[in-house]
Amino acid sequence: MIDVIAAAQIQDARLLALATHWQDALEDSGTPPSFEQLQPRLGPDLLNIHWLVEEQGHPRRFRYLSIGEHVKVAYGGSIVGRYLDELVKRSAQPRVMGYFDTAISRPAVVHIAGRVYAEATRPASGERLLLPIADEKTGRVSRILGATTHSWVSPNNPSGPVPIRQVRTYIPLDGTDSWSETSL
Template identity: 30%
Template sequence: MTEFDAPSSPVPGGELGDIASYHEDDGQGFQLLQDANIRRFAAYWDGLRGVRWAPARKEVDPLAIPWALPHVFIGDYEADSGQFRYRVAGREIEAVFERYRGSSSLKGAALSDILPAEQAAVVARRWGPLATRGAIVYMRGWVYYSAGRAARGERILLPLSDDGTAVSGFLGYTQCRWSSMAEIAEAPHVDIWRLSSGRPEPTL
């Protein structure tokens, strides 16, 4: 596997920096997904897009995925500013960030609104291939870490395109279990892949 364009060394000023290793998937695509719910969610998105490289946001129907809703997040990518901005998130996702936002809703929040600046910059770079290449981003390992606790699991970010040519947003799902910071200190790591979509990627 080869690295794609993302930082693999600590970010200056970050509490833990970027603990990730970055990979291409060598054509394995969704075969890399381990969690059954992550695979089911990816299959839902794949069904929506059909022969296209990504579906439109309006095609995502919450009534079709009631089992997934607590772990789902949907948002916009603002090309002019490079911002990822949440539209809606399930209760399990909102609970993680409530301490930073001071609100139970992530609606309208950018990454910089819900994370310290250094961590927001790391997350934006991790999500970058979705915005710049229309890629699927898949993470496995420590998917959350903050003061006092951390969570190990999987996350997938899937592109959305309202016009069929440019990335307009993202559809995500996180499945994890919580642990202590002591455990993450023993093995602080997350693997991140840019997955093959099985379709020609858009020219962005």
């Protein structure tokens, strides 16, 4: 069984709690849990930083199903019903879609630390976690439960220093070696 907690080196206590809940559910079933399985374990602190996307169509697109209040700050309001490719600048889409695609298709847990919302006018400092999630009805991995912590007090208004890079760590569920990459 993979040890997401050790491999990801998560710093934020809320993200660590989310990873723990997800890993516990994974160990119970052997497959990624559904959001419905995890939701009762998620308290207000986790729901505040969460976001849930579902893959749709060919070519693959990711539509937001729910988001927490902390994530709304980053976008200046709700993005539920919108698609990731509508929200991310075209120049950043290969990078961002790449880690979303890996989370679903491999599947793999993706942990991002350092610079978040890198394509914004004024990026933030933070961490992001992407967890592959199974559809409750089909069992197919077609969703990502994510969580993002950021230093914005309002959109494009970060507090404190913002790192110049982000480190993305990928932890495949099949037990193969994890890897990291740095960019920006």
